[in-house]
Structures are given as structure tokens and as C-alpha cells.
Amino acid sequence: MSITANWSYPTAIKFGAGRISELADHCTAVGMKKPLLVTDRGLAPMAITQNALDIMEAAGLGRAIFAEVDPNPNDKNLEAGVKAFRDGGHDGVVAFGGGSGLDLGKAVAFMAGQTRPVWDFEDIGDWWTRANSDGIAPIVAVPTTAGTGSEVGRASVITNSETHTKKVIFHPKFLPSVTICDPELTVGMPRVITAGTGMDAFAHCLEAYCSPFYHPMSQGIALEGMRLVKEFLPRAYRDGTDIEARANMMSAAAMGAVAFQKGLGAIHSLSHPVGAIYNTHHGMTNAVVMPPVLRFNRPAIEGRIAAAAAYLGMAGGFDGFYDYVLQLRSELGVPDKLSALGVGTDRIDEMSEMAIVDPTAGGNPVELTLEAAKRLFAECI
Numbered sequence: 429m430s431i432t433a434n435w436s437y438p439t440a441i442k443f444g445a446g447r448i449s450e451l452a453d454h455c456t457a458v459g460m461k462k463p464l465l466v467t468d469r470g471l472a473p474m475a476i477t478q479n480a481l482d483i484m485e486a487a488g489l490g491r492a493i494f495a496e497v498d499p500n501p502n503d504k505n506l507e508a509g510v511k512a513f514r515d516g517g518h519d520g521v522v523a524f525g526g527g528s529g530l531d532l533g534k535a536v537a538f539m540a541g542q543t544r545p546v547w548d549f550e551d552i553g554d555w556w557t558r559a560n561s562d563g564i565a566p567i568v569a570v571p572t573t574a575g576t577g578s579e580v581g582r583a584s585v586i587t588n589s590e591t592h593t594k595k596v597i598f599h600p601k602f603l604p605s606v607t608i609c610d611p612e613l614t615v616g617m618p619r620v621i622t623a624g625t626g627m628d629a630f631a632h633c634l635e636a637y638c639s640p641f642y643h644p645m646s647q648g649i650a651l652e653g654m655r656l657v658k659e660f661l662p663r664a665y666r667d668g669t670d671i672e673a674r675a676n677m678m679s680a681a682a683m684g685a686v687a688f689q690k691g692l693g694a695i696h697s698l699s700h701p702v703g704a705i706y707n708t709h710h711g712m713t714n715a716v717v718m719p720p721v722l723r724f725n726r727p728a729i730e731g732r733i734a735a736a737a738a739y740l741g742m743a744g745g746f747d748g749f750y751d752y753v754l755q756l757r758s759e760l761g762v763p764d765k766l767s768a769l770g771v772g773t774d775r776i777d778e779m780s781e782m783a784i785v786d787p788t789a790g791g792n793p794v795e796l797t798l799e800a801a802k803r804l805f806a807e808c809i
């Protein structure tokens with residue numbers, strides 16, 4: 429079976445090894461004549477990025493790049509990106525990279541047409557309707573990791589550099605017009621990033637699956653996403669050149685992001701403040717806090733997790749699933765505690781205040797109170 433396909437759910441997805449070669453065609457098809465490729469500093473000099481610029485240039489689209497993007501992209505990165513977009517007279521964005529490049533690229537395309545500050549478009553109520561929708565530039569997304577799923581999402585996470593809080597900025601037009609999922613782009617990912625991003629995909633599926641909201645479509649996608657991670661993440665981690673494993677992890681990542689329209693939960697509520705304050709890797713942070721959150725949620729999710737365990741071929745119901753998570757973590761070299769990521773106990777109160785107002789907290793199956801958040805942080809650190 430060849431793992432190459434064109435999907436139109438939730439957007440046009442061009443899936444398969446080598447399909448980055450179609451980049452210029454897809455840019456042109458959505459009306460770009462002078463795209464700006466947005467990625468992070470680390471990726472900018474790498475061969476996969478230079479190759480993408482070569483493809484754009486060979487088609488007469490230029491080779492403009494903006495790469496002043498931090499691992500947790502912030503409003504200053506965004507402002508600089510929008511300036512580069514406007515100064516360069518660009519008409520579209522190639523959002524290229526892991527979560528940072530994708531999220532910032534999407535936000536640049538969005539903000540290029542806005543006059544209000546970005547925080548006016550936080551994912552609250554119908555705030556997105558404040559946007560000038562016609563001014564939003566088209567986006568072609570090219571993920572180079574398999575975790576965030578931002579390539580199929582309608583939001584970006586931007587850190588407020590003054591308050592050190594992560595804000596979700598939402599608009600339906602954040603959804604890229606075309607996404608190219610080329611697993612060959614993920615082959616060079618260091619093992620630690622394969623592990624961290626893969627665990628982010630798993631956390632998306634797990635939290636969406638456990639969220640109490642009614643969304644049976646997402647529920648099904650989340651379950652199969654977890655199965656793909658179980659089968660293919662250890663393989664991709666052991667052998668980064670295993671294209672079948674890389675491809676299936678790319679699917680799992682996209683599925684996780686589609687599924688979490690149903691909601692996320694306390695794994696992300698705890699992880700966001702940690703990332704905003706300590707600049708830790710998002711997926712790795714999720715992986716560390718996952719077992720304590722599972723224990724905390726157990727009363728509400730026991731039956732549901734037992735059903736997932738059965739589907740995933742695990743014996744022992746909730747306990748079997750829990751043991752599997754511990755085993756997966758150790759197989760992938762995930763540390764047991766947040767202290768190993770440089771997180772101290774001195775800011776637990778502050779992080780707990782942030783966690784309970786995080787937009788993901790409302791999707792947790794057990795109410796995340798301030799006391800509970802403090803207790804969970806103490807356990808995790």
C-alpha cells in the first residue's frame with residue numbers, strides 16, 4: 429500500500445513522501461506570487477528549508493524567508509514578521525516547521541490584514557468576528573515535525589512577552605488553504621524532538637478522547653490517532669529513517685489536532701504555564717505531566733479509558749493503559765519529573781493561577797481547581 433493521498437479533510441492535504449516538490453504549484457494555485465516563508469531560527473539554514481526556497485525560486489516566486497521565531501513564538505516575533513511581510517510586499521505565507529514556525533506563519537498571514545492588536549482576537553466567544561477577514565493572506569502549511577498538528581488547525585498559540593502567558597488566537601481563516609504532509613521532511617528530526625512532538629500528538633488524542641463534550645467524530649479520530657502513535661512512535665524514535673513510521677506519525681499529529689476541537693484538558697493546562705515561564709519543550713512537558721493528570725482524572729474517565737485500552741490491545745483496563753503510558757515514556761527517554769526540565773517549586777502558585785484560567789482547563793473531565801492545580805504541580809515537579 430502506497431502512503432500517498434490527497435485528502436480534503438479538514439483542509440486540502442497533500443500527503444506523501446517527496447510531495448514538497450509540489451510547493452510552488454500549491455502556492456500559485458491559491459494566488460500567491462510573492463510568498464514569505466516563515467520558519468524558526470534553527471530550521472532556517474537546514475537543507476530541507478533551503479530546498480523549499482529553491483523550489484519557490486525556480487517557479488519565479490522568490491526565496492523570501494523570515495526566521496526570527498522563538499521556540500515559543502511571541503508577540504515580538506509576530507510584530508517583526510508582519511513588518512517583514514508588509515515591507516516585502518508579500519501576498520501569502522508558507523508556514524514551515526514545527527509548532528513555532530507554523531503558528532507564527534499563520535499568525536503573520538492573519539495579522540497582515542488587521543489594524544487591531546493581536547490580543548483582541550484571543551479565542552474567547554466570538555472575538556474572531558472582530559477581524560477583517562478579507563485582509564487575511566492565504567497560507568500553505570508545511571509541517572517538519574509530527575506533533576503539533578497546527579497544519580490543520582484554526583488557531584495559533586502566541587506567548588505574551590510581557591505577562592509570559594500563552595494565548596490562543598483563533599480565526600477560521602487560520603486554517604491553511606493547502607497542507608503538504610511530506611514525511612521525508614521529518615527524517616532529520618533529532619530523537620528528543622521525535623519523542624516530544626510525538627507525545628504532544630498523543631496528548632492531543634488522549635485529552636480530546638477524555639474531554640466531556642459531545643463530539644463523536646473527534647472521539648473516533650482520537651482513538652485511531654492513539655493507535656497510530658502506539659504502533660509507530662517507538663519505531664520512528666528507534667529509526668528516524670523509517671518512512672512508514674514517519675508517515676503514520678504525521679497522520680497521527682494531524683488527527684490529534686482535528687480531534688482536539690472536542691477539547692483539551694489539564695495536561696495542556698499545566699504544560700502551558702510551564703512552557704511560558706521556563707521555555708520547556710511543549711510536547712516533552714505534556715509527556716512529563718501526563719501520568720499525574722491521568723490519576724487525577726481517573727474517577728471521571730476510568731470506563732472510557734478501559735474502552736480505549738481494549739481497542740489498543742492492552743489488558744487491564746485503566747491500569748493497563750496507565751502502565752502503557754509509563755512504559756512509552758521511559759522507552760522514549762522522557763524524564764519522570766518536571767525538575768529534570770529545570771522547573772522549580774518556587775513558582776507553583778503563579779503557575780497554578782495560570783493553569784486554571786488556561787483555555788484548555790474547561791475541557792478537563794474533573795474540575796481543575798486552584799488547589800488541585802497546586803497539588804498536581806507539586807507531584808509533577
Ligand SMILES: [Fe+2]
Nearest residue numbers: 628632696710
Ligand atoms: Fe499540544
